[in-house]
Amino acid sequence: MASKTIIPDQDALKRVGAQVRARLEANPEAYKIPTDKAEIFAIGDFLDADECKRLITMIDQVARPSELFDDDAYATGFRTSYSGDFDPEDSFIRSISRRIDDLLGVNPITGETIQGQRYLPGQQFKPHNDWFYTSETYWQLERKRGGQRCWTTMAFLNEVEEGGETHFTEVGIKIDPKPGVLLVWNNALPDGSPNEDTMHAGTPVIRGVKYVITKWYRTRKWN
Numbered sequence: 001m002a003s004k005t006i007i008p009d010q011d012a013l014k015r016v017g018a019q020v021r022a023r024l025e026a027n028p029e030a031y032k033i034p035t036d037k038a039e040i041f042a043i044g045d046f047l048d049a050d051e052c053k054r055l056i057t058m059i060d061q062v063a064r065p066s067e068l069f070d071d072d073a074y075a076t077g078f079r080t081s082y083s084g085d086f087d088p089e090d091s092f093i094r095s096i097s098r099r100i101d102d103l104l105g106v107n108p109i110t111g112e113t114i115q116g117q118r119y120l121p122g123q124q125f126k127p128h129n130d131w132f133y134t135s136e137t138y139w140q141l142e143r144k145r146g147g148q149r150c151w152t153t154m155a156f157l158n159e160v161e162e163g164g165e166t167h168f169t170e171v172g173i174k175i176d177p178k179p180g181v182l183l184v185w186n187n188a189l190p191d192g193s194p195n196e197d198t199m200h201a202g203t204p205v206i207r208g209v210k211y212v213i214t215k216w217y218r219t220r221k222w223n
């Protein structure tokens with residue numbers, strides 16, 4: 001008898017995938033990137049110029065060398081940007097956070113704290129998936145902290161002179177940083193299995209500085 005592979009949180013990934021997909025497809029502001037490989041949307045002018053400026057100032061206050069879950073990423077050159085969590089109680093951060101929850105129409109308790117990130121020339125985030133590899137030891141912690149990541153949202157806060165694109169390596173598209181643009185993608189396939197084709201990178205900044213905010217969503221209550 002063939003054994004069936006268990007995919008953690010598969011039903012929830014399928015359900016939240018369908019729910020958010022329907023909501024974004026009904027939103028005239030959400031542009032769907034034309035590809036069959038992954039569900040990626042872009043929303044222009046999600047943040048205005050003042051909001052971008054304010055977030056950039058806040059990133060400069062919280063940013064420290066980035067860490068990854070299973071690795072000393074900064075030391076290995078995998079994620080060389082500086083990043084940090086914002087204070088989730090800050091009223092401005094709460095308003096931005098709620099606006100993203102609302103865009104997706106998800107349960108706010110599933111959202112992680114918004115993270116800010118800054119890349120200087122030469123800094124990058126090498127190709128990776130935002131979903132967790134459930135065979136790795138870090139999963140034992142993440143499983144209890146809200147489970148698998150379903151959707152990713154990421155906003156560009158400024159124009160970068162050269163480099164710093166978000167490169168979906170399997171889809172074959174590079175998205176240029178444009179201030180106020182929010183990218184939203186489903187980390188899973190419609191059947192609720194993790195989508196390998198969501199592999200993406202923040203390419204090295206060549207000239208200028210790049211600032212982004214990221215908010216990831218879990219299938220269950222994040223804590």
Ligand SMILES: O=C(O)CCC(=O)C(=O)O
Nearest residue numbers: 125165166201202212214
């Ligand atoms: O900076 C980028 O373009 C990508 C950032 C990213 O992939 C992440 O924060 O997970």
Ligand SMILES: [Fe+2]
Nearest residue numbers: 128129130200
């Ligand atoms: Fe990522």
